[in-house]
Amino acid sequence: MSTTMPVLKEPVKKRKSSRRLLTVLFLLFIVILSVLFFNSSISKISEIKITGAVYASTGDIGQAANIKIGDSFFGTSAHAIENRIEKLSPIESVTVSKKFPGKVNIAVEEHKVVAFELSDQGEMTAILSNGAGVKAAPGESLADRPVLTGWDKDNPVLSQLTKQLSAISPSDLNDLSEIVPFPSKAYPDRIKMYTRTKFEVVTAVSVLQEKIKAINAVIETQEPGKITMLLADTYVPFDVATAENENSSEKDSTQ
Structure with missing residues (x-):
């Protein structure tokens, strides 16, 4: 009597080990490629x-x-x-x-240039809108910016002034030739400005931006004189102002 033997199935080959090897080789290739790349000139x-x-x-x-x-x-x-x-x-x-x-x-x-300073040696410093002073660029002109005279570097009003100047249109500053500190008890930030059209202007840094249009309006329509733009605004032509100063001097001499 014959018996039939069951057919044995071939075991499926496991490929896990080969896949792991390929993964390791791939990662090693990436590492080598990265090292070569980061050390290359590119x-x-x-x-x-x-x-x-x-x-x-x-x-x-x-x-x-x-x-x-x-x-x-x-x-x-x-x-x-x-x-x-x-x-x-x-x-x-x-x-x-x-x-x-x-x-x-x-x-x-x-930062834009809002003014200049001249040293005793004639060296020009550009004052930027943040108050920093830098050496003026070659060929830079004073024609359209005021010169700051008599200011101490640690004067707190100076930084306020540069901020005010930076907020004003350059066309409104074209006529200003010089700005000097002129403090008083009532106005610690008071300044005196001289224009290229021969006006003398007394105002305060805190109101400069507010008053600059009115200052220019007087300059454009009146003869050279003294302008005061503070709590009260006044304008006096220089011939009248000179006469008033002379009268004041005479009174002082008799007292």
Whole structure:
């Protein structure tokens, strides 16, 4: 009597070990490729372009950015570079853009010039809207900005003045030639301004922006004289003002 033997099925080969090996090899390949990439010249900064700088030197901007040719392109973010550059006193805002491979563009916008100062040696300093003083650019003219005379650097009114000047249209400042401190008990921020059209103006920093239109209106319609723009506004032509000063001097001499 014959018996039939059951057919044995071949065991399915397990491929887990081979898949693991492929995964390890793939990851190893990625690691090697990454190491080669980050050590190649294509991953380095190859060009740094700075635009918009007049009073901040490219050297100062580059030093503040803390990047240089050959550094890793991915080593620092554009935002981090912007934050470092904005700490420079002439800089109002900065935009950093990175373009692969290797290009970094830095576009700065500086605080605008609101006035100038002249030293005893004749050196000209540009006063920016944030109160910072920087060396004037070559060929810069005094023609459309006032000169600040007699101001101490630690005078708190000076920073207020520069803020006021920055808020006023440049066309409204064209006639101002000189601004000097002229404080009083009632007005610690009082100033005296001289114009290119030979007017003398007494006002206060706190009301300058409010009064500048009225000051210019008098200058445009009247003969040179003394203008006072404080709580009360007055205008006296110089011939009358001179006569009043002489009368006052005579009275003083008889007392």
